[in-house]
Amino acid sequence: MAKPLVTLSIEEFGFALATLGAEDIAAGLLKPMYGELSEQHWELVLRAASHSLLSKGLIVRMEETEIEIEPEFLKMLMHFAQSRGMIRAYSDSLEQEKVLTIHQGTDNNDTYLYHLAVDQRVHLFTWTEPNEWEEELFRFYTGQQEPFIEQPxxxxxxxxxxxxxxxxxxxxxxxxxxxxxxxxxxxxxxxxxxxxxxxxxxxxxxxxxxxxxxxxxxxxxxxxxxxxxxxxxxxxxxxxxxxxxxxxxxxxxxxxxxxxxxxxxxxxxxxxxxxxxxxx
Structure with a gap:
């Protein structure tokens, strides 16, 4: 069975986190990109993000006082917001800023969430397992260039x-x-x-x-x-x-x-x- 893959803009990610009550995390994502905006401008940014999530099916229902998030996406967001441990990879040596974080669950069930941010604007999420990480990290750091020597x-x-x-x-x-x-x-x-x-x-x-x-x-x-x-x-x-x-x-x-x-x-x-x- 294929793992779910969720792709978000930074605005969609920020809106989804704010919906869960993680406003501080959402602000930490969005303010470096947008700076200080008026309340009216923030409302416009987040409203557009909410409609985009609705069109993707990641928001199931959106009413005046209640937003229902698609269950698997909600599980990913909760895992991200509640995780207390992560391995974090950062690279900007291949003409692109990338941050890969793998988040440990809080219930010790060996569930890990994969989160890749590209140039801060695009965010990808899926579930992952430790036996996948060596290859993932190797490609993350080397890309298509592998300037390795024969013996270390x-x-x-x-x-x-x-x-x-x-x-x-x-x-x-x-x-x-x-x-x-x-x-x-x-x-x-x-x-x-x-x-x-x-x-x-x-x-x-x-x-x-x-x-x-x-x-x-x-x-x-x-x-x-x-x-x-x-x-x-x-x-x-x-x-x-x-x-x-x-x-x-x-x-x-x-x-x-x-x-x-x-x-x-x-x-x-x-x-x-x-x-x-x-x-x-």
Missing amino acids: TQFKLTEGQWNVLTNEDNRTALDTVMNDWEIPTESHELLTRWYESFEASGRQVDNLSIIRYTSDQTEIPLPNQALLMLHTEEGFWSISNDNASNESDASIEIIQHSRASFRKQLQAWIDRFAAPVPHP
């Missing part, structure tokens, strides 16, 4: 070294700091290749994070885990804290990926969020 290579920096290399206000010559830091010679070429790619990208990175709300939290919390990704024609890189490090200064691990190593890293993150998926 990696190096580590201390958090202090990372801060020096990424300081916008005081850019430092790489050759100088590699010598000062006594970076192993075999890592010089890899670090140089990564740094040149980082600069060429305008220091723009994609990211993957896991976000969980506390019981009384209403604002979106900071992610408790995050993976940064750099996607260029020369290679695909990930940057993350190496939690296995015993050093007093936190260690930043930078990997230039093969196709297999990137998939393995994505799956490890999926397993942190959901129950581990059996792997062939």
Whole structure:
């Protein structure tokens, strides 16, 4: 049986959330797009959205004081509004801003809601399962471009070294700091290749994070885990804290990926969020 797929404009999504009483979430969606509008203008925007939802069959009945939402769509909206945990993927490296969030249910029945927002304007919803996510995330970040190397290579920096290399206000010559830091010679070429790619990208990175709300939290919390990704024609890189490090200064691990190593890293993150998926 095919999964239901719901496609909404940002206005339709905002109206549907407001109908459920989630006005704060709706305002957070719409105000960055529209700014401050008069009450009359907001009414026009939302009225058009309501008629569009009605024409799609996502609103079954609309009267002066009562709106009836199609049951499966209502279930998705409630899941989105009530979820207390999500895995969030963000990318703007392929000439399009995309945000993919997968929302955990509140009743521990392993139901997950897939939500893809494209350039903030188009929102897609469907139900999803953990065994689908590795491929979904792989395509999300790589698109049609797969600049992978045959074997992954990696190096580590201390958090202090990372801060020096990424300081916008005081850019430092790489050759100088590699010598000062006594970076192993075999890592010089890899670090140089990564740094040149980082600069060429305008220091723009994609990211993957896991976000969980506390019981009384209403604002979106900071992610408790995050993976940064750099996607260029020369290679695909990930940057993350190496939690296995015993050093007093936190260690930043930078990997230039093969196709297999990137998939393995994505799956490890999926397993942190959901129950581990059996792997062939």
